[in-house]
Amino acid sequence: MTATLIDGKAVAEDIDRRVGQAAAQLRGLLGRKPGLAVVLIGDDPASEVYVRNKVRRAAQAGMESMEIRKPASITQDEAIAIVRQLNGNPSVDGILVQMPLPDHIDAGAVINAINPDKDVDGLTAVSAGRLLAGEDGLRPCTPAGCVLLAERAMGDLTGKSVVVIGRSILVGKPAALLFLEKNCTVTIAHSRTRNLPELCRSADILVAAVGRPEMVQGDWIKPGACVLDVGINRVDAPEKGPGKTRLVGDVDFAAASEKAGWITPVPGGIGPMTIAMLLRNTMTAAARRAGIDLAVAR
Numbered sequence: 001m002t003a004t005l006i007d008g009k010a011v012a013e014d015i016d017r018r019v020g021q022a023a024a025q026l027r028g029l030l031g032r033k034p035g036l037a038v039v040l041i042g043d044d045p046a047s048e049v050y051v052r053n054k055v056r057r058a059a060q061a062g063m064e065s066m067e068i069r070k071p072a073s074i075t076q077d078e079a080i081a082i083v084r085q086l087n088g089n090p091s092v093d094g095i096l097v098q099m100p101l102p103d104h105i106d107a108g109a110v111i112n113a114i115n116p117d118k119d120v121d122g123l124t125a126v127s128a129g130r131l132l133a134g135e136d137g138l139r140p141c142t143p144a145g146c147v148l149l150a151e152r153a154m155g156d157l158t159g160k161s162v163v164v165i166g167r168s169i170l171v172g173k174p175a176a177l178l179f180l181e182k183n184c185t186v187t188i189a190h191s192r193t194r195n196l197p198e199l200c201r202s203a204d205i206l207v208a209a210v211g212r213p214e215m216v217q218g219d220w221i222k223p224g225a226c227v228l229d230v231g232i233n234r235v236d237a238p239e240k241g242p243g244k245t246r247l248v249g250d251v252d253f254a255a256a257s258e259k260a261g262w263i264t265p266v267p268g269g270i271g272p273m274t275i276a277m278l279l280r281n282t283m284t285a286a287a288r289r290a291g292i293d294l295a296v297a298r
């Protein structure tokens, strides 16, 4: 392996620590802990794990974390009413609705009911519009984590060519806009893109957010590039025993590490950054709502 491994877990721990310091400072100024509310509808086992991790990390960082659990049978209006109640709760600074929602609920309608100033996942249409317009706002967590890791690895990103594979509203599109904000030259690739390997070979920074195990091959990587693997895919691992599985990214890690300058592993790369960015967003939201300028909030 020639690439330097980007340790997302270590960076996330560093951010959590700084968020914790800011939370203590903010607690003194506000007379209360910054508050994060997480709404979980239904009993999806993966969502249960994500919510548990978010609530635990928020509490560890010195925040008040509130978990609202509702059965999958609740109606869309009831889900929206929960969000509106949280919008009006002065001790709640950040609201997160865990995805996916049950099929009978329009996720967009529920997300867009969140007050954009409490939208710590950065997924409301208003937050997306603020990002597009270059206005202050809460940025989506996973893409923000990608940019932060790229900056930690490469320093100033001005002028870098970035290829983002994937155009979802959750990862690909906001990642492209966030790299653009850093003065990168950005190309967004998707399932209809022609000559994808060749395009990828032009990238100083390659972001893979596809959801296809190990799709990005070693010879797609420009020598010395920074490879950010967002994908989380569970695949069979017969070598670990019958019925066993393991997690892999969208990049063939072993081959790509021979070409890249920096690379994120899966797990332990982008994944831990997502919650760190959520906590940072919650601090930002709490500070802005109180009109306080905190270093971590910038």
Ligand code: NDP
Residues within 6 Å of the ligand: 142, 165, 166, 167, 168, 169, 170, 171, 172, 189, 190, 191, 192, 193, 196, 209, 210, 211, 212, 230, 231, 232, 233, 270, 271, 272, 274
């Ligand atoms: P989506 O399924 O919403 O989007 C996938 C994108 O990949 C689409 O834009 C699709 O193109 C594109 N795509 C699919 N096949 C190809 C192909 N053969 N060539 C080029 N592009 C292709 O996924 P998400 O953006 O939500 O997530 C992507 C991955 O990131 C998943 O593995 C997910 O689990 C992971 N993830 C990880 C997070 C973390 O914290 N680390 C957080 C969020 C997601 P088209 O639009 O044309 O269909």
